Amino acid sequence: MKNWTKPAVLALSATLMLQAAGCSNQESAPDAAAPENSNVAPTGYPIVKDKITLKAFSRQDAQLGNYADMYLFKEMENKTNIHLEFDTPSSANNAAKERINLMFSTSDLPDILLKNDLGTANIQKYASQGLIVALDPYIDKYAPNFKALMEKYPDIRQRVTAPDGHIYYLPNIKDYLPSNVGRYPLMNTEWLKKVGMPAPKTSDELLQVLTAFRDKDPNGNGKADEIPFSAHNLDFLTHAVGTMFGLDYQYAQGQLFGANFDNGKVNIWLDDPRYKQTLQFLKTLNDQKLIDPEIFTQTDQVYFGKLADNRIGFTPLYQPRNAGKYAGQFDAIEPIKGPNGDQLWSFLNPRATAPAFIITKANKNIEASVRWADYLYGDEGATLVYLGKLGETYEQKPDGSFSYKQELLNAPNGLERELGSKWTYFPGDQPAGYFAEKQLRPTMEGTPMASYVDKVKAFLPKTANLAPMLPLEKQDRREPDHQRSGDLRQRDESEVHTGYHVLRQMG
Numbered sequence: 001m002k003n004w005t006k007p008a009v010l011a012l013s014a015t016l017m018l019q020a021a022g023c024s025n026q027e028s029a030p031d032a033a034a035p036e037n038s039n040v041a042p043t044g045y046p047i048v049k050d051k052i053t054l055k056a057f058s059r060q061d062a063q064l065g066n067y068a069d070m071y072l073f074k075e076m077e078n079k080t081n082i083h084l085e086f087d088t089p090s091s092a093n094n095a096a097k098e099r100i101n102l103m104f105s106t107s108d109l110p111d112i113l114l115k116n117d118l119g120t121a122n123i124q125k126y127a128s129q130g131l132i133v134a135l136d137p138y139i140d141k142y143a144p145n146f147k148a149l150m151e152k153y154p155d156i157r158q159r160v161t162a163p164d165g166h167i168y169y170l171p172n173i174k175d176y177l178p179s180n181v182g183r184y185p186l187m188n189t190e191w192l193k194k195v196g197m198p199a200p201k202t203s204d205e206l207l208q209v210l211t212a213f214r215d216k217d218p219n220g221n222g223k224a225d226e227i228p229f230s231a232h233n234l235d236f237l238t239h240a241v242g243t244m245f246g247l248d249y250q251y252a253q254g255q256l257f258g259a260n261f262d263n264g265k266v267n268i269w270l271d272d273p274r275y276k277q278t279l280q281f282l283k284t285l286n287d288q289k290l291i292d293p294e295i296f297t298q299t300d301q302v303y304f305g306k307l308a309d310n311r312i313g314f315t316p317l318y319q320p321r322n323a324g325k326y327a328g329q330f331d332a333i334e335p336i337k338g339p340n341g342d343q344l345w346s347f348l349n350p351r352a353t354a355p356a357f358i359i360t361k362a363n364k365n366i367e368a369s370v371r372w373a374d375y376l377y378g379d380e381g382a383t384l385v386y387l388g389k390l391g392e393t394y395e396q397k398p399d400g401s402f403s404y405k406q407e408l409l410n411a412p413n414g415l416e417r418e419l420g421s422k423w424t425y426f427p428g429d430q431p432a433g434y435f436a437e438k439q440l441r442p443t444m445e446g447t448p449m450a451s452y453v454d455k456v457k458a459f460l461p462k463t464a465n466l467a468p469m470l471p472l473e474k475q476d477r478r479e480p481d482h483q484r485s486g487d488l489r490q491r492d493e494s495e496v497h498t499g500y501h502v503l504r505q506m507g
Helices: 006-020 024-028 071-080 092-106 120-128 136-142 144-152 154-160 189-195 203-215 234-243 273-287 300-308 321-329 366-377 379-387 415-422 437-444 449-459 494-506
Strands: 052-057 082-087 170-174 184-188 227-229 259-262 265-268 312-317 330-332 352-359 394-396 402-404 433-435
Touching (some): 052 366, 071 082, 071 366, 071 379, 082 366, 120 352, 136 144, 136 366, 154 170, 154 352, 170 366, 184 189, 184 449, 189 203, 189 321, 203 227, 203 312, 234 273, 234 312, 300 321, 321 330, 321 415, 330 449, 352 366, 366 379, 366 433, 379 402, 379 433, 379 437, 402 437, 437 449
Parallel strands (some): 052 082, 227 312
Antiparallel strands (some): 170 352, 184 312, 184 330, 259 265, 394 402
8 A cells, every 4th residue: 555645745736736737848748740651641531541450459348349340440440441450358357457568568569559447657657668659749730639629628638748748648538517427326216116215315324225125125036136235346336435424536546545635635535534434334334235245356247237137226327228127227316415414426527537549659650540549539430439320320310419229228238238239339438539418418318317417416526636647756656654744644544554454354
């Protein structure tokens, strides 16, 4: 466990202020303009005169089929004259992470990376080793769509600009509030009817409802197989419980904790008494067998299977389509009020999030690759990613808006699995591109999602910050305990360690 020090937090704050100021040093990053490539058309399509092949890496989420067979990539090949040869290890059991680590450790690299889970710290590390290409020399000429977005939304430029002034990746961008809320508090309302209870409003009421779900066979199959409270993984579960104690999720790295931004100061969860209370509440849930016993180990596929088998009562989830025929049983409730009166829902994502497109040093067609990716940051490309083929997967309404075909909306295995099987790779999230209401609203059709945001918007944090890109020399900063001082040491460290002990005892 890293020891967070006051200097480290000050460095983080300084980095945020530098980035918020616009990262003005970006203009001096490349000394030379991007080289010309006679095979690449700077505008129009196809992108290249003579067809090229790019080796592409992407994790394969649980909802996805064979990338090579997807309509999205076939259509893009027809348009751009660029063929992708895919390496798509599964996202389950860390297979994709292990593959990508091996690729970078051996320098046996693909040309481009799509869904990758590298994280900005690793991106900077590999860029400093010359393994990842800086994209900023190419953006002005070959990425007009992305350039326009950075000019319109300074937060996007701030997000993607590294401390050295370079841009090493293009992000996933969502610009529609119902989609920027990454998870909603979804309750199985049919189960509530079966146990004769209203939706819980407080943490005490939540315990009572979950206990009834455990004991009263609300799925009606005569088995004690109900899982009162589940999530994709322990991180999401901890995050959901932490909101009842006022814990925000700023600057998080997906490591079971984040930070609050209190009164202009970064306050790491690990030194917050509310985190200890969160862990104690989690232990209570675990001791009473109210949370998923497989929460430490389950894959997304296992979790989705439980939803589709009508075994889950309460869960933080973006939308319930993976519950199949039981999807209509779920609805959002107001965030639960905790024992101290806190009522927060901190699953709010910034506009620009995950690194979604990266070019490695193996790539000999950088200009063409940047143009290929930039297509996804325009309206036509974004619509192709999210909606598929007009007349086949979606249709246009009289008012000009789009909706998925009813056969997809009613697919037994869920819309996302149906789309991901052969049409597009957005299911599982984090595709490259800029996606607004036009592309994102159709994903909510056939669910009560249009009303979800109304249940939580009063309880969302005012800002949403991902962990900033710190300079490499500050990313692993550690100091001996006796040298640590300042605000993060105002309480006895044993409280933090006690909290971790509580979490460990859950296993």
